[in-house]
Amino acid sequence: xxxxxxxxxxxxxxxxxxxxxxxxxxxxxxxxxxxxxxxxxxxxxxxxxxxxxxxxxxxxxxxxxxxxxxxxxxxxxxxxxxxxxxxxxxxxxxxxxxxxxxxxxxxxxxxxxxxxxxxxxxxxxxxxxxxxxxxxxxxxxxxxxxxxxxxxxxxxxxxxxxxxxxxxxxxxxxxxxxxxxxxxxxxxxxxxxxxxxxxxxxxxxxxxxxxxxxxxxxxxxxxx
Amino acid sequence: xxxxxxxxxxxxxxxxxxxxxxxxxxxxxxxxxxxxxxxxxxxxxxxxxxxxxxxxxxxxxxxxxxxxxxxxxxxxxxxxxxxxxxxxxxxxxxxxxxxxxxxxxxxxxxxxxxxxxxxxxxxxxxxxxxxxxxxxxxxxxxxxxxxxxxxxxxxxxxxxxxxxxxxxxxxxxxxxxxxxxxxxxxxxxxxxxxxxxxxxxxxxxxxxxxxxxxxxxxxxxxxx
Numbered sequence: 001x002x003x004x005x006x007x008x009x010x011x012x013x014x015x016x017x018x019x020x021x022x023x024x025x026x027x028x029x030x031x032x033x034x035x036x037x038x039x040x041x042x043x044x045x046x047x048x049x050x051x052x053x054x055x056x057x058x059x060x061x062x063x064x065x066x067x068x069x070x071x072x073x074x075x076x077x078x079x080x081x082x083x084x085x086x087x088x089x090x091x092x093x094x095x096x097x098x099x100x101x102x103x104x105x106x107x108x109x110x111x112x113x114x115x116x117x118x119x120x121x122x123x124x125x126x127x128x129x130x131x132x133x134x135x136x137x138x139x140x141x142x143x144x145x146x147x148x149x150x151x152x153x154x155x156x157x158x159x160x161x162x163x164x165x166x167x168x169x170x171x172x173x174x175x176x177x178x179x180x181x182x183x184x185x186x187x188x189x190x191x192x193x194x195x196x197x198x199x200x201x202x203x204x205x206x207x208x209x210x211x212x213x214x215x216x217x218x219x220x221x222x223x224x
Numbered sequence: 225x226x227x228x229x230x231x232x233x234x235x236x237x238x239x240x241x242x243x244x245x246x247x248x249x250x251x252x253x254x255x256x257x258x259x260x261x262x263x264x265x266x267x268x269x270x271x272x273x274x275x276x277x278x279x280x281x282x283x284x285x286x287x288x289x290x291x292x293x294x295x296x297x298x299x300x301x302x303x304x305x306x307x308x309x310x311x312x313x314x315x316x317x318x319x320x321x322x323x324x325x326x327x328x329x330x331x332x333x334x335x336x337x338x339x340x341x342x343x344x345x346x347x348x349x350x351x352x353x354x355x356x357x358x359x360x361x362x363x364x365x366x367x368x369x370x371x372x373x374x375x376x377x378x379x380x381x382x383x384x385x386x387x388x389x390x391x392x393x394x395x396x397x398x399x400x401x402x403x404x405x406x407x408x409x410x411x412x413x414x415x416x417x418x419x420x421x422x423x424x425x426x427x428x429x430x431x432x433x434x435x436x437x438x439x440x441x442x443x444x445x446x447x448x
Contacts, residue, residue, distance in 0.1 A: 014276075039317055039418075040331065044268035044277035052238075053268035053277045055315040055335055091279040093263055093421060098442065102359050102370045103377040107264065111279055135326050145411045146326045153327040175429040187369045188436050192445055193424040194263075197317060200417040205399045212412050218322065221416055 014115055015168035023170050030169045034090055034112045035060040037224050039138060039197055043067055043118075043160075044087040058088070059130065059137035060164075065114060066121070066130040067160040083117035088162060092224070095193040099176035100185040108191060110171040118160040127154055130161070141217035197223045238339055239392035247394050254393045258314055258336045259284040261448050263362060263421055267291055267342075267384075268311040282312070283354065283361035284388070289338065290345070290354040291384040307341040312386060316448070319417040323400035324409040332415060334395040342384040348375075351383055365441035421447045 008026040009015070017024050035041075035058070044053040056069030065088060095108035121127045128149065135143045149157065176189050199221050202214050232250040233239070241248050259265075259282070268277040280293030289312060319332035345351045352373065359367045373381065400413050423445050426438050 014271075014274075039320070040315065040333075042266040042268075042277050042313060042315070044266075044275035044311070046270050046273070046275050047238075049270070050238075050309050050339070051268035051270050051275055051277075051311045052337075052339075053266050053275075053311045053313045054337070055313065055333065057331060085274050087268070087275045087277045089266060089277045089279065091264065091266070095427075096263070096362055096445075098363060098366065100371055101373070101377070102355060102367065103373050103381070105359055105362065105366075105370070107281060107362075109264075109279065113276075113278065115274070115276075131326060135329055138320055138329065138331075139322060139416070142322065142329075143326065146329070147324055147406055147409055147411070149325070149327050153325070157327070175427075175431075178429075178431075182371060183431055184433060185371055186433075186436065187371070188439050188442060189429040189432055190438075190442075191427045191429075192363070192442055193427060194421045195424065196420045196422075197418045198420075198422040200419065202414055202416050203319075203399070204412070204414040205402075207399075207402075207407055208413055209408060209410075212410065214414075215412050218412060218414075218416055221320075 009165065009167045011168070012166050015113070015166055017170070023172055025169050026167065027169060031112050031164070031167050032060060034092060034110045034169065035065065036137070038090045038092055039223070041067070041088050041090045044089070045084055057134060057138065059134040061130060061133050063164045065162045065164055066134060067118065067162065068134055068157070083119040084160065086116065086118045086162060088114045093194055093196060094173065095191045097172070097176045097191055098189055100178045100182040100187045100189050104176050104178050106172060106176065108172050108174070110169070113168050113170070114162060114164055115166040116162050118162040121159040121161050124154055127157065127159055130159055131157065139217055139221060145215060145217065195224060233389065233391045235392070236390050239337070239390055241394070247396055249393050250391065251393060255336050255388070255391055256284060258316060258334045258393065259289065260361070262314045262316055263447070265291070265312050265314045268313070269308055281358060281362065283358040285354060285357050287388045289386045289388055290358060291342065291386065292358055292381070307343040308384065310340065310342045310386060312338045317418055317420060318397065319415045321396070321400045321415055322413055324402045324406040324411045324413050328400050328402050330396060330400065332396050332398070334393070337392050337394070338386060338388055339390040340386050342386040345383040345385050348378055351378055351381065354383055354385070355381065363441055363445060369439060369441065419448060
């Protein structure tokens with residue numbers, strides 16, 4: 001949490017691409033923006049020598065990424081001792097890139113990949129604070145409109161922390177890159193922008209007590 | 225491609241959850257619907273004993289899943305011989321579940337996890353057909369409005385195929401599950417539905433020849 005929030009992450013072998021290097025950067029602000037905009041991430045780990053990847057909710061607090069979700073009892077047990085090697089990837093799809101040639105079809109996106117060893121959060125105070133941040137990451141302002149976790153609930157919540165050290169940011173933006181000899185083909189080319197996590201009208205719980213209006217933090221929710 | 229499209233996948237140890245079993249099924253139709261609605265998937269593999277997960281475009285053709293995207297030269301080399309052990313996960317976020325208690329906050333989602341060994345597609349005819357399906361999976365009808373790949377482009381395209389055998393479907397839907405003693409708290413509870421991949425107005429390529437209108441397959445694009 002005291003780490004710098006500007007500057008760049010230091011590239012490593014794993015975060016240095018072998019192709020399309022121009023799409024990669026290590027800029028902390030770009031990484032933070034993607035992590036903060038996305039509602040969920042995909043967390044990969046190795047179980048019995050084989051890969052597993054599962055979606056989880058996450059929140060970034062400074063240079064720590066907290067992960068919340070079921071990784072299975074086995075993975076959580078593994079993380080209890082020395083930690084669990086993970087790769088956390090967050091992808092935001094920004095557009096469909098439609099070229100004249102099938103070959104140059106692509107997607108516009110922003111993607112963060114973070115490698116490292118995640119550790120189970122055991123300190124109740126850290127867990128309590130991280131969970132508050134998590135609720136506010138998903139719905140800003142929400143943590144002031146809920147009953148906070150009691151001791152039993154805190155104990156029942158498994159949270160992993162990954163410190164952001166080996167991280168890369170990859171993105172594609174802009175129009176299709178057709179070959180010069182294809183530019184006169186009669187096909188439409190361009191980008192169809194898409195947005196993720198677009199809210200519809202809130203649906204009150206069937207057992208909501210009468211007289212409770214949809215609060216501003218729900219009504220005004222938006223991403224990106 | 226001749227495999228059945230109804231019925232269920234056979235559960236295995238890996239696809240049997242240790243908790244929240246009621247959220248899991250093996251229904252082929254539910255799996256297919258998620259794979260077909262999502263624009264991208266997350267593909268995990270093991271490199272030097274450590275997990276890596278990257279986003280890729282995909283298309284399902286019958287009971288085969290074709291993956292298209294950079295997995296890095298190393299992973300692709302591995303897949304050239306005996307194949308590459310992968311876990312492919314597709315997650316569609318459907319809503320934010322806002323409970324009276326922080327503890328019962330959750331997300332509504334549909335998620336498919338497929339395990340298996342992916343193989344590099346080497347047969348040019350299979351690759352050609354799969355790429356056509358891929359273009360049409362991303363934008364239905366598009367493959368009739370592009371220049372198809374030539375031999376050089378086909379050779380330059382790396383495509384992995386994963387046969388769908390060890391697959392599970394997990395989802396959450398519906399209102400928050402607050403504890404009975406929290407129902408009278410003064411906090412709003414309910415679901416904020418969200419939709420992914422919502423299109424904005426198409427952006428023509430800057431070098432688009434004059435007089436080419438946005439075609440129906442672009443103007444009418446939608447998911448879910």
